[in-house]
Amino acid sequence: MGKTSKQKKTKADKFIMLPTVDFCFKELMQDKKVRKGLIAALLNVKPTEVESTTLMPTILRKRYPEDKYGILDVRVELKSGVQIDLEMQVESYDFWANRSVYYVSKMYTEQIKEGEDYDKLQKCIQVGILCFPLFEDNKCYRRIALCDTESGEEYTDLIEMHVLELSKLPPEQQNETDLMKWMRFFGGRCEEDFKKMAEKDEYIGEAYEALKNMSEDEIKRMEYEARQKAIRDYNSYMHSAERRGLKNGLKNGIKIGREEILKQQVEKKLAKGKSLEIIADECEEEISVIQALINEIRAE
Numbered sequence: 001m002g003k004t005s006k007q008k009k010t011k012a013d014k015f016i017m018l019p020t021v022d023f024c025f026k027e028l029m030q031d032k033k034v035r036k037g038l039i040a041a042l043l044n045v046k047p048t049e050v051e052s053t054t055l056m057p058t059i060l061r062k063r064y065p066e067d068k069y070g071i072l073d074v075r076v077e078l079k080s081g082v083q084i085d086l087e088m089q090v091e092s093y094d095f096w097a098n099r100s101v102y103y104v105s106k107m108y109t110e111q112i113k114e115g116e117d118y119d120k121l122q123k124c125i126q127v128g129i130l131c132f133p134l135f136e137d138n139k140c141y142r143r144i145a146l147c148d149t150e151s152g153e154e155y156t157d158l159i160e161m162h163v164l165e166l167s168k169l170p171p172e173q174q175n176e177t178d179l180m181k182w183m184r185f186f187g188g189r190c191e192e193d194f195k196k197m198a199e200k201d202e203y204i205g206e207a208y209e210a211l212k213n214m215s216e217d218e219i220k221r222m223e224y225e226a227r228q229k230a231i232r233d234y235n236s237y238m239h240s241a242e243r244r245g246l247k248n249g250l251k252n253g254i255k256i257g258r259e260e261i262l263k264q265q266v267e268k269k270l271a272k273g274k275s276l277e278i279i280a281d282e283c284e285e286e287i288s289v290i291q292a293l294i295n296e297i298r299a300e
Contacts, residue, residue, distance in 0.1 A: 016191045016215045019207075020131050020166070022073060023227040024214065025088040025186075029074040030055070031210050037203020039076065039084060041178035042127060042162055047203060051079040059281065060106045070106055071284050081122035083107050088186075090231065092132040100126045100161055108159055127162045129186055140168035141179065230265070237261045266293045 017024040028034050032053060040047040054077045060070035074086040085103050089096065104126035112120050128134075135142075145160040147153060164179075166187040176184075178201060185197040185204050198208035214220050237260060262283060269279045280290045 014191060015221070016194065017211060017221075017224050018189070019186045019211065020088060020090050020129075021224060021227055021231070022088050022090070023224050024211070025086075025129075026073055027214055027220065028207055028210055029076075029086060031206060033203060033206045034210060035076060037178075037201065037206065038086075038182055039078070040203075041182050042084070042125070044177075044179070053078060056083070060103070061110055070103060071281055072103060075107075082125065083111075083122065084125045084127060086127045086129070088129045090131045091235070096128065096130070096134060100128050104159055104161060121158065123158050123160075125160050125162065127164070129164045129166065129183075131166050131187075133165055133167050134163060135165070138168055138170075140165045140170065140183065233264075234261055237264075262289075263293050263297065266290060267297050270294065270297065 019025050019028060029038075035053040035055075036047050036050045039053055040050045043050070056075040056077050058072040058075045060072065072085045073088055076084045076086065078084070085107060087100070087103070093099065104124050107124040107126075108121065111122060111124075112118070142163050143160060144163065145157055146155040148155065164183055164186075166183060169180075169183060169187055172184065181197055181201050181204060185194060185207060188194045188197065194208050194211060198205040214224075262285065265283055266279055269282065274282075276287060276290060276294065279294075280287045283290065
């Protein structure tokens with residue numbers, strides 16, 4: 001009797017990473033089969049039709065010094081030349097639409113250089129997997145493209161955005177699309193959730209196996225937990241800043257809070273011996289902003 005209870009406890013306490021944590025999501029996308037399954041679901045084609053999914057550099061090129069620095073979560077190029085940006089966003093982001101348009105636009109314009117023909121431009125897709133509601137309706141998935149506002153006729157498919165809102169997933173139904181299965185997998189909260197979806201699709205099954213292997217890797221688990229802690233700290237600082245902001249002006253309080261968070265993050269990363277470029281990458285900030293903070297920290 002006692003042994004059975006102990007076994008149940010061990011099973012219940014078994015650690016498994018959540019795909020919504022960006023570290024975990026990026027690691028999952030290192031697996032070719034996982035990428036192929038997800039991209040096929042997004043494009044609504046059979047996985048066998050997706051011939052190759054090559055990972056590309058995630059830093060968006062700056063043509064001018066004043067251009068904004070941009071770092072994507074996962075950037076993939078298909079054999080056809082189509083590029084896909086896959087972003088996992090846990091926390092609510094007020095300017096998500098602005099950010100997603102910026103990302104896909106930069107990807108699109110980066111493809112040609114001065115003097116080259118426009119026929120070299122290939123389709124670019126931005127995919128946002130969101131853990132917060134973006135639109136006010138109950139739709140959990142939508143594909144957004146350039147179209148005629150009156151007739152709805154599509155102007156071009158060269159630029160499109162896919163928005164997956166995990167918080168709006170409806171009760172499970174029979175004969176769901178592959179994309180809906182992937183959304184349920186990403187929205188899982190425990191191993192039973194992941195296992196259930198893995199049994200329905202071999203590509204999700206591959207993701208589940210990768211998830212289990214990552215969760216058993218001590219080094220990756222430490223990286224994952226460090227990322228989780230950074231997210232919790234960020235939320236804590238933001239809530240604290242907002243409370244202070246109620247007294248001194250909400251917008252000002254949030255701005256101060258963000259600056260404080262960033263400065264503390266930079267200070268911790270400096271202590272670990274990380275370079276300016278790596279800190280800017282991990283914080284998703286301009287190198288000039290990080291350099292100014294480093295100068296400020298060193299002057300204290």
